[in-house]
Amino acid sequence: MPGGPARIAILATSTSPRGSVAHALAVGEALCDLGHEAVVHAPDPTGRGFYRNARCPVVSVAARRVGGSTADLVRARIEDYLRHFATPAACDFDVFHAQCGIGGNALATLGRRRLVHAFVRTVHHLESFADPQLAYWQDRAIYDASRLLCAGRSAADALARDHGVAALVVGNGVDQTLFRPQAEPGDETLRLRWGLSPGPVVLCVGGFEERRNSLAVIEAFLRLRAERPRAQLLVVGGGSILDHAGYQARCRAALDQAGLEVGIGRAVIQPGLVPQDEMPGFYRLADILAAPALRGGFGPSVLEAMACGTPVVGAARAPFTEVLAGSDACLVDPEDAGKIADAFRAALEPGERARLAAAGRKVAALHGWAACASRHLSAYAACSRRNRATADA
Template identity: 65%
Template sequence: MTGLRIAILTHSTNPRGGVAHSLALAEALCALGHEAVVHAPDPTGRGFFRNAACSTVPVAAQPIAGTTVDLVRARINDYLRHFATPAACDFDVFHAHDGIGGNALATLKHRRLIPRFVRTVHHVDSFSDPQLAEWQDRSIREAARLLCVSRTWVDWIRNDIGAEAAVVGNGVDLSVYRSEPTEADAALRERWGLGSGPVILCIGGFEERKNTLGIITAFARLRESHSQAQLVIAGGASLLDHAYYSARCRAALAAAGLAVGRGLAVVETGPVPQAEMPALYRLSDVLAFPSRKEGFGLCVLEAMACGTPVIVSRLPPFTEYLAEGDALFVDPAEPGDIADAMASALIPSRRGRLRVAGFARAAAHSWRACAERHRDAYAACARPIEETTHA
């Protein structure tokens, strides 16, 4: 396939899994000889959370104070304004990674500004608001080609939508995520006041599908035998409103007597710059990631590449790409099970085995292979030569 111009649309410039996937995929596509450009609404004006070896377009967007519906509608309209002219739509392939971009592209298709689009379904949310549910459904049903990062969601699409999708998977950059310590490790340890540990890392902020409450409950039990243990809650940048669940998590922390702050039992970092994530993984004794619902769990591969043992749910998609010895599998509904896994991950002999298995599993997932798996979808959805008008 000759080089294509590919417009990749993601929902924000923040460090979320789908955004990280979009940037890494675009970089790998460029390395294969294509021109991939990642777009995202950017109300902050700061651009993407990391520099990328591909072109990026922070789409002009205004801060929105209102409901999630108001925010999503505004972001769809941000995209529609950006792609309002044929010149702005001068791409061979349009590829959305979420409902916001998918709805914008569906509207552009109806306006005959683009012929068709590809949609990657990372995961499907359960929305109580009918408008959010309708937007999510439309972004999937109107795509010409559907992709998923795991078999779990391919099956969901087939059973619930009656459509077919292909698995494209995920990758990890082993030149970035490494086990060898750097100067950044010591600087990060000092900044957050991380002591002798053990340090349990939780990624995703306070979010129900990330099972943060279960992790907090499990960590409180671990502290009974490891009084110096610290829980680092990283991330949390999200377009969705998690205020109610966050309040439940903070109430649980207070009830357990777990203080939050630098150097305390619980360290809440907020979004962490991409450049600092490898150091954060290396400083952590275990990544606790017993999600209730996940598309893939990109941070699992990142932690493994850095030599950090991982706890995951005994559920798909984790059971799809991880073998029994790669990670510690738990019932996400049982905090006692999670606490036992935290303690087990601290046993030296088990840590050693998990590190070796994790290195091998991470090495088996490359972004180049992920990009190559997109070729068929792009070939089917690229503009025919007679439709393409390059300036």
């Protein structure tokens, strides 16, 4: 970046293992490897810190525990950030970068208070909010940003179409030193702890959510299990700041209606949030990553699975088709549970499984975090306090 190394404040949604948080930490680490000082911040009401150790500096922002609606929670998290960055000393960074609408709204307010001069915003995906306050916050964090970034072309196209603004596509990445196909001793420990059978094991990452198309995945899994009674559905992660309780109840009702038990060693296993160092083992123990998302969906988990040699069943639509060819994964119509089930069957055939594993590893090798971080630098330069001060002098 012109002017030498920069001090960059990256604001994430939370300290939990969500896709945007994983992206924030990985970009922060890669920026530090490039010689910058990137500090990743996130509200932390638990006081436990980030879900994994990071090679870049991190700050757990003091945050209150909040009940009530999603809007109440978002408002509280914006206020948490405003308290943290309340003084010029706390805002002593060259660049501010929001990875979410919460951070974007906090930085917009700090700009009006003349504590922040400009900020970069990454838009991972857009939500359709019925609550006008949530919709307002989403729009404000977009329109008030000085530069916009997106992980995928489809999000950038949506911003251009629906908001009339341009965004730079920076992509995603994967750490192939951590996510790799070679089995580790801890894999068998994971298998025994969670009662994974010979399978096949269908893995979902991120919990039950509507945008992840969980109901269709459940229906496709039921069709597979009718033919392969030892099949298991492994659902790792969850913990979104948005309220998915209604949809999660529908998913649980679908499982109950089908007579599928949830628990260790059962048909459906839900470990919930797990340590980062266990994720490669979960990918390697799975026979398929099920990710036929309706919206968004091409987060780090797809590349992580591919790096571990796990075949991916994804959606035959953007953002998958921006990165993957039809030969790299089983891409299907996400609205058709029958097609998803057919893709499960195809990916389990030994020859096809081996081919997809090899193709996936090649795709993952093309997506390093260093290249992703480097694509941020032009936006950072445009928003740098140091560069702006030089231009005004």
